[in-house]
Amino acid sequence: MVNDDTSVDVSGDEPLIIYKNTQRPVCISSNRISAADKLIRETDTNIIISDDGLQHYKMSRDLEIVVFDGNRGIGKRTLLASRTIERIAGKIRRCRFCSEFIKDD
Structure with a gap:
């Protein structure tokens, strides 16, 4: 702790x-x-x-909320393979809430 x-x-x-x-x-x-x-x-x-809880489905959950960087988007400028991005996108579609965080410059 x-x-x-x-x-x-x-x-x-x-x-x-x-x-x-x-x-x-x-x-x-x-x-x-x-x-x-x-x-x-x-x-x-x-x-x-x-x-990064979407990557760990052994942990039980009641609700999933996704927050992502709106300035970078999902999958842009990352080292993730396209198959990984597709898997994450599928999980995001099943989430109850999805929010975009945009930082003002």
Whole structure:
């Protein structure tokens, strides 16, 4: 679990930034299911947001929300193979909510 004493070397910058800006529980693990279980067991969390969660269908879910970078789009300027992009696009179509984030320059 990320906390006030967690080093960026341990957590990486993104989890630490999220924790410091929200003061909500953030769990880091290579196993998303064990991370979700830990959040449920050890915190009062009732909503879990998973980065790149569409890639991890072993983790159960009640709702899927996709947020993507509107300036870059999906599949543009990426190293993903076209087959991977097609698979992701299919998953996005099945999501309940899809939102585009556009940053003003």
